[in-house]
Amino acid sequence: MSQLIDQYQLYRVRTRRDADAFASLYDRYITSIYRFVYLKLPSREVSEDVTSETFLRFWNAILQNTEIRNVRAFLYQIARNLVVDFYRKEEAQKHTVVTTDQDYTSTVHEGLVSDRGRDQRVIEARADLHIVLERIERLKEDYRDVLTLRLIDELGFADIALVLDKTPGHVRVIYHRAIKALDKLSP
């Protein structure tokens, strides 16, 4: 039902040129997209920038008549790519000073930008996330993505499939394999 409402709003934007329909989509997803990026990015300012950039790219995609089968998954996909881009840029900046072979997931906790303005609970959550990510870093990249999208962001298998450009069945298999792989990681 939720998807049908999204598609109806999208239809209104594309056929009736209805800006308010786009505003409805923004109102529906602004909080969840913000949450999705908040713990993955080092500061509130960066999270806000990435969130607004996500919606701007979403609008550009509408203008370019890109096929959007699932608005929610499409927004998560954009947000995820922006988070990855952010850490790639950070990584490149770091390489100019010190060469390091850490990938973007490990930089989450390094605090390249300060945690100013965040309360204690959030800082602890980020620390926990770092621990979790550090543990599952040894898993395959697919496993990591599916686990975080499923267990932290609570996306359904169909949505994860769209975010990661895979089939829902494949995502389900990856998820179960990732859970099994966690057993092997335990000391």
Added chain:
Amino acid sequence: MTKRDLLRKLHSVRTTERSIVPDAEFVLRTREKLLMQVRNTLPTRPVAMPKRAKLAMSHLIPQRLMNLVRAPALAMLSVMVTVFGGSILSVSASDRSLPGDFLYPIKIATEQTRLAFTSGKIDKLILKSEFVDRRVDEIKSLATNTDPEQPARMRQAAEVLKRDLNTVKNQLSDVKSEVTPETADAVKLVDKQSEQIVEDLKLVRNDAAEEVKVSLAEAEVAAVHAGVTAFEVLLEASNDPDSQWVVSESDIRESINKKVDSISATLSDSADKLRLVNASSTILPINTQATGTGDNLLLGMTSTTVGQLNAASSTLQQARVLLSENKLGEVSGKLLEAAKAVAEVEVATNNLVASSTHAVAPSTEIINTSSTTPLTGAATSTSSTSTTSPP
């Protein structure tokens, strides 16, 4: 760290994430900024209907449902094409069928269906007029047919035409109360069409078999009747303050004058034929007993036909008088009366002509050539008939 610890930490992260709420000011600011951008870049050109329908399909029908439905729908479509394809072809073939053909009932049924699915009195009237044109074309086609069944088929065609014209007449009565510009246009169309039908039927009737002529004459009267009803609708509209702007007085005058001229021409034809029969009556057994009245031009004719002719002529004359006195409301009734009388005269005259044709072998030639013979030339025609008659 065990798997359980790991999952517990994930759960904790998730719980924390749920409590995160973006700053209200940020949400509002971003919203305004985005909406401004959206409004500035939103295309203004309206989306075409086919594209809109395509977008509706792609957006509002879930992909999964489409995938589920596509195969059964295609299968069903194939079955329908197989089952109904033949029917569609039959309907298409029936379009060219004529009365008496095997497919003709399908043609009529298809027309009835089209009519049933048409909404609006005006649209129904226009569609029925179109069907009436088809009937006239069918009669014309049958007239050139040499089929032994042709007379029976012509009679059937004339009956169907008469029925359709009566329907048109009833439809005209239905729209009388609400004359709009569209109604007026449709009624004018029917008015002109009825005049054309009368002309066409006259031409066909000249060469038609005797047994068909009565049916054709009846169809002709039905056409005149439809035309007179159309005239009445236009007249009513011209008298109504709400709709008189739609119909001009010249429309009314043009319509009625054409009808009077047409009936008058038919009456003249009948009179000519009667004169011819009268001229040749000296050799006809049927007319030998007829009593003449000296100078009367219709001397020798049966008193019934003469009486009919005179009555029709008198009625038409009355219509002319009413027209000259601008009593348009009364003209239509009188005109209809005259049309019926003229049709009866025509039938009676044709019967007389037929009798003379049977009695005198080359009389067809005489009738054809003498249709323009002046009244005073009756004696010449008589002698011509005598010389060409077999001993």
